[in-house]
């Protein structure tokens with residue numbers, strides 16, 4: 291590694307197994323990625339800045355969110371997935387067996403990190419300062435989780451899944467998992483969750499979980515377990531790393547920004563809320579006149595019913611043309627022709643409403659309106 295960095299690493303013995311020095315992380319992990327912004331180069335967390343215009347996100351633009359040291363080496367031939375715990379027939383299968391024994395499906399599925407947009411919080415929140423780029427909708431090929439669980443035979447007393455992957459904890463301790471999350475069995479049995487071996491028709495990108503991962507749309511991205519090795523079923527709510535305390539949890543009631551909330555008043559995040567994103571034109575570009583503004587919208591487990599766009603600071607709103615999702619669990623693309631009367635500074639705001647009537651808020655509580663560019667996916671045009 292020293293030779294790759296170009297100098298000696300005096301304390302190289304202290305580096306945990308699999309640890310990638312920050313100086314190398316960038317080039318190493320982001321091979322095959324296009325223009326991602328690195329937020330944290332120790333664990334490799336990188337988001338997609340204003341490059342999400344494609345209806346289906348190319349692998350090169352799919353963000354990366356790692357809670358531990360990523361698994362190295364794909365080894366798709368010998369990889370196995372074990373399904374056990376409270377099942378009638380515990381199973382261990384190779385990827386080829388998954389492919390041959392279950393119906394294969396290709397679905398476009400939205401993966402959104404629970405921390406997306408956090409950079410706009412005031413007071414600041416701990417963790418990676420994600421702006422708007424920790425979301426993607428790639429096409430995934432795999433088998434349905436529910437088909438595999440049905441084959442394993444879910445026992446009557448099961449309430450929750452638990453997921454285990456091959457990445458390692460930052461401490462280097464082999465028996466410590468960086469993350470192990472799970473979901474209610476009812477959610478696990480829904481129709482659009484995949485155990486996937488391909489992303490956009492090719493093997494999964496190493497940092498997106500090759501050779502096998504879960505893809506769970508609509509709920510926090512942390513359920514989409516990468517480098518997936520084991521799913522076990524439990525008769526209690528799973529309590530693995532990042533399931534407890536405040537990890538991937540929110541207060542059980544609206545609170546004011548920065549308010550101290552008792553740990554016991556936190557609940558596990560389930561469906562992600564309604565959102566839209568403006569993906570074209572990019573901030574700071576545009577010529578005035580008629581401009582097609584476009585983007586995506588999604589609402590965990592629901593359909594988005596309408597997207598409205600404003601270019602006059604919310605005084606008037608124009609309804610955008612909105613596509614159906616290509617399949618359940620995919621984001622919906624939208625576009626609107628907006629007339630900019632003259633050259634100058636504009637902010638374009640978009641707001642989505644889902645089929646349950648839930649509206650994307652115009653601003654997050656506590657964020658002053660003038661800087662509230664995040665919740666509405668606002669865009670500045672010059």
Ligand SMILES: Nc1nc2c(c(=O)[nH]1)N[C@H]1C(S)=C(S)[C@@H](COP(=O)(O)O)O[C@H]1N2
Nearest residue numbers: 353354355356357403455498511512514516
């Ligand atoms: N094994 C494993 N799976 C994981 C993670 C992880 O750190 N380890 N991060 C999760 C989180 S928090 C998110 S948002 C998604 C991100 O998927 P991506 O890195 O492919 O974009 O992966 C999830 N799956």
Ligand SMILES: [Mo]
Nearest residue numbers: 403404511512
């Ligand atoms: Mo995440």
